[in-house]
Amino acid sequence: MAKDALTAWVVDDDQSVRWVLEKALRQAGIDGRSFDRAEPLLAAIDTAQPDVLITDVRMPGMSGITLLERIKDSHPELPVIVITAHSDLENAVAAYKGGAFEYLPKPFDIDEAVALVRKAARSAAAAPEAAEDEQIIPSLIGQAPAMQEVFRSIGRLSGSSMTVLITGESGTGKELVARALHEHSPRASRPFVALNTSAIASELLESELFGHEKGAFTGADARRIGRFEQADGGTLFLDEIGDMSPALQTRLLRVLAESEFYRVGGQQSIKVDVRVIAATNQNLAQAVKEARFREDLYHRLNVIRINTPPLRQRREDISLLINHYLGKAADELNANPKAIDAEALDLLEAYDWPGNVRQLVNATRRLTVTAPGSVITAADIPTDFGGRSAGDRQISEWTQSLESWASRRLAEGDTPLLDAALPEFERALIKTAIARTNGHRQAAAKLLGWGRNTLARKMKALHLD
Numbered sequence: 228m229a230k231d232a233l234t235a236w237v238v239d240d241d242q243s244v245r246w247v248l249e250k251a252l253r254q255a256g257i258d259g260r261s262f263d264r265a266e267p268l269l270a271a272i273d274t275a276q277p278d279v280l281i282t283d284v285r286m287p288g289m290s291g292i293t294l295l296e297r298i299k300d301s302h303p304e305l306p307v308i309v310i311t312a313h314s315d316l317e318n319a320v321a322a323y324k325g326g327a328f329e330y331l332p333k334p335f336d337i338d339e340a341v342a343l344v345r346k347a348a349r350s351a352a353a354a355p356e357a358a359e360d361e362q363i364i365p366s367l368i369g370q371a372p373a374m375q376e377v378f379r380s381i382g383r384l385s386g387s388s389m390t391v392l393i394t395g396e397s398g399t400g401k402e403l404v405a406r407a408l409h410e411h412s413p414r415a416s417r418p419f420v421a422l423n424t425s426a427i428a429s430e431l432l433e434s435e436l437f438g439h440e441k442g443a444f445t446g447a448d449a450r451r452i453g454r455f456e457q458a459d460g461g462t463l464f465l466d467e468i469g470d471m472s473p474a475l476q477t478r479l480l481r482v483l484a485e486s487e488f489y490r491v492g493g494q495q496s497i498k499v500d501v502r503v504i505a506a507t508n509q510n511l512a513q514a515v516k517e518a519r520f521r522e523d524l525y526h527r528l529n530v531i532r533i534n535t536p537p538l539r540q541r542r543e544d545i546s547l548l549i550n551h552y553l554g555k556a557a558d559e560l561n562a563n564p565k566a567i568d569a570e571a572l573d574l575l576e577a578y579d580w581p582g583n584v585r586q587l588v589n590a591t592r593r594l595t596v597t598a599p600g601s602v603i604t605a606a607d608i609p610t611d612f613g614g615r616s617a618g619d620r621q622i623s624e625w626t627q628s629l630e631s632w633a634s635r636r637l638a639e640g641d642t643p644l645l646d647a648a649l650p651e652f653e654r655a656l657i658k659t660a661i662a663r664t665n666g667h668r669q670a671a672a673k674l675l676g677w678g679r680n681t682l683a684r685k686m687k688a689l690h691l692d
Contacts (some may be wrong), residue, residue, distance in 0.1 A: 306347035371541030395535030398585030417461030425467035443492025469509035578613030
């Protein structure tokens, strides 16, 4: 029996934010409910409780910060995600330090928001339930030579705890590679902690990495353990490392060199044993030349490098990935898995996928929802995933009909084909052009790409005068 769907409640006075989140949660198979103010949510939570709560900070009536305090008093086990604008940094700090599971700056990536809801729900689940959640590690899939090289690199490092730098475009699966490195390392039984450094304001990133002591700054009402301490004995994955500020680069270099650090506001050094895996979509060597990234930190991180190839360089893997993620999408949406026909697959394999595997995963979710039948056809593929426009589809249908006609004529022994086809072809186009121009022959000739005399000659030969 399938387990109950996750539930997430949203409270935000912005109707468009509520609509977008509700739609994204629903497409991800998560039951959503929204409120425009905090007060009705508090009334509803007395009789039912979601798995995750998402709240804005600034709202009419009770603020999100006050709501967070009330929730933490009455339902301390409920994870709360706070969404806030970039400029509202003071409130963001207060929310982050006041017990929120995580916060998202507006505007946020909707896929990251859904992933964060799932992560928050897992954090609140009991240990046995978490163990049944497939450890949240999707499989790395690929038969292309470039992916086989990635697999070989992971295999070669399976007995090691060396620092690794993963490079590649956004959406190519760098975190999956990092998880695979961890799961196939001597640290597999210890924590894997992931942090996207570009998703957190630079003012908060230091505390996020190293933690802080109570009273270290306004809003620091309790000691907070940073990601380095959380990953002690295990692996810390730092994504988008190229966006880190120079000051934090210096602190990170010191931790990598000495394996110790101080919490923000702390006086006692803390020793940790952490394997660091970093990832970036930037050219760090060029960033070093431009003095945007410390050269000594670059060499410290770049002990072993693994490059994740873009999807357009591993087209032979597209069909494998599509079929795999169609199954995943069906599970997420509690739907029957859909098949895909050869013509639709050809279109998707020819597409360049600028968003790489992440875009492909979203495409399978979208097709699972929008394709009306049990089999995805070429007509179901949107143009933004390489599908044909309505005009292109009509041309394709017409040429298919012509091919069928030609096959039948050949089977009946009627040749030559062009002697039969060309007059009918020209007759149909001339009639259409004449009708469109209300009998104006010069205008019709222009539509056909002929001169007036050519049109007159053709019409006489086809008995259209």
